[in-house]
Amino acid sequence: MSSFVIKIPCSSANIGPGFDVIGLALSLHLDLHVTVEAKPSSQLPFNCAITYEDQSKSVEQISLDPEVNLITRVALYVLRCHDQRAFPVETKVHIVNPIPLGRGLGSSGTAVVAGVMLGNEVGKLGLSKERLLDFCLMIERHPDNVAASLFGGFVGTYLNELKPEDVARKEIPLSEVLPAPAGGVDTGIRPPAPPMAIGHYRKFNWAPEIKAIAIIPNFVVPTANARNVLPETYSRADVVFNLQRAALLPAALGSSPPDPDMIFLAMQDKVHQPYRKTLIPGLTEILQFMTPATQPGLLGICLSGAGPTILALATDRFTEIADRIIAQFASNDISCQWKLLEPAHDGATVTYN
Numbered sequence: 001m002s003s004f005v006i007k008i009p010c011s012s013a014n015i016g017p018g019f020d021v022i023g024l025a026l027s028l029h030l031d032l033h034v035t036v037e038a039k040p041s042s043q044l045p046f047n048c049a050i051t052y053e054d055q056s057k058s059v060e061q062i063s064l065d066p067e068v069n070l071i072t073r074v075a076l077y078v079l080r081c082h083d084q085r086a087f088p089v090e091t092k093v094h095i096v097n098p099i100p101l102g103r104g105l106g107s108s109g110t111a112v113v114a115g116v117m118l119g120n121e122v123g124k125l126g127l128s129k130e131r132l133l134d135f136c137l138m139i140e141r142h143p144d145n146v147a148a149s150l151f152g153g154f155v156g157t158y159l160n161e162l163k164p165e166d167v168a169r170k171e172i173p174l175s176e177v178l179p180a181p182a183g184g185v186d187t188g189i190r191p192p193a194p195p196m197a198i199g200h201y202r203k204f205n206w207a208p209e210i211k212a213i214a215i216i217p218n219f220v221v222p223t224a225n226a227r228n229v230l231p232e233t234y235s236r237a238d239v240v241f242n243l244q245r246a247a248l249l250p251a252a253l254g255s256s257p258p259d260p261d262m263i264f265l266a267m268q269d270k271v272h273q274p275y276r277k278t279l280i281p282g283l284t285e286i287l288q289f290m291t292p293a294t295q296p297g298l299l300g301i302c303l304s305g306a307g308p309t310i311l312a313l314a315t316d317r318f319t320e321i322a323d324r325i326i327a328q329f330a331s332n333d334i335s336c337q338w339k340l341l342e343p344a345h346d347g348a349t350v351t352y353n
């Protein structure tokens with residue numbers, strides 16, 4: 001029998017002006033406790049039994065069917081790209097999840113990273129994390145959250161200009177990558193493997209004084225809905241506004257001691273937050289009144305991922321900062337929880353027992 005634990009940090013994507021580009025791994029981890037018992041055969045669908053421990057108090061029921069559950073479905077995708085049709089007999093996966101679902105802390109990206117790590121490990125595929133990022137990008141399609149969860153820390157990400165033959169492959173619809181569940185029947189079709197080296201990342205410094213406060217409203221904004229409210233095109237002025245701030249952000253957040261005015265300025269955005277305000281009551285007011293001038297200890301503030309979580313970066317007065325943001329949400333009849341988090345520098349890890 002082999003037994004191991006896969007640990008994946010959650011993420012806050014789109015830091016400041018870095019829509020689809022800049023992500024931060026945070027100290028709230030999804031754990032998979034995996035055992036593989038060498039048995040001659042199994043009655044389990046795809047040889048896999050899932051148990052799920054919800055520590056996130058989410059209302060959504062997570063499927064325990066290995067062909068439906070996002071983590072095991074992604075693992076099956078990676079295995080099938082390598083001609084392994086099912087999990088090894090007999091695989092048990094116990095998922096412990098403290099990451100709230102659909103709140104902008106990268107629960108789906110973290111689950112996708114967990115899935116590729118799981119497939120790689122049980123299939124003994126020996127793929128590098130760089131290659132696993134390609135598999136993640138066939139599903140998640142933007143690199144900022146998955147690269148943060150996979151590699152850890154504060155990352156800038158980008159997609160390669162692909163060769164013409166690979167450009168067509170990158171557009172493969174998700175339904176071909178993760179086909180709809182076939183009711184426990186293995187169709188035998190080999191899914192499309194990702195082109196090589198789609199996604200890349202660069203780690204930036206993070207000043208140790210800076211902590212991350214996540215204020216998590218008690219409602220869900222599915223990332224797909226939050227992408228649908230974004231425009232197809234932007235004005236030159238708005239693009240230049242974000243580029244100027246994105247050029248400043250890594251230096252601002254990597255310099256010690258942190259300069260609140262520079263960080264606040266470097267975290268402004270005109271590419272996604274103005275449009276997502278329509279989905280998040282109170283966001284406009286929060287972004288207007290929370291500044292280093294009005295709130296000592298605060299450095300910068302932005303929407304985490306696709307929202308509705310607010311990410312406030314600060315050096316101290318954490319409770320006071322969280323309470324003020326929670327009060328603003330409360331005036332819109334929205335309750336919140338909050339967490340004080342730190343960057344998770346290690347990224348995804350596997351530890352054998």
Ligand SMILES: Nc1ncnc2c1ncn2[C@@H]1O[C@H](COP(=O)(O)OP(=O)(O)O)[C@@H](O)[C@H]1O
Binds near residue numbers: 224
């Ligand atoms: N640990 C998990 N196991 C299975 N599915 C998950 C897990 N975490 C997230 N998901 C799926 O991802 C969805 C949330 O994705 P998304 O809308 O992108 O929000 P988020 O901002 O949390 O990533 C959930 O509704 C659920 O279907």
Ligand SMILES: N[C@@H](CCOP(=O)(O)O)C(=O)O
Binds near residue numbers: 011108144223227304
């Ligand atoms: N860049 C993406 C990030 C989505 O992050 P999530 O945490 O909401 O899944 C986007 O803004 O759509």
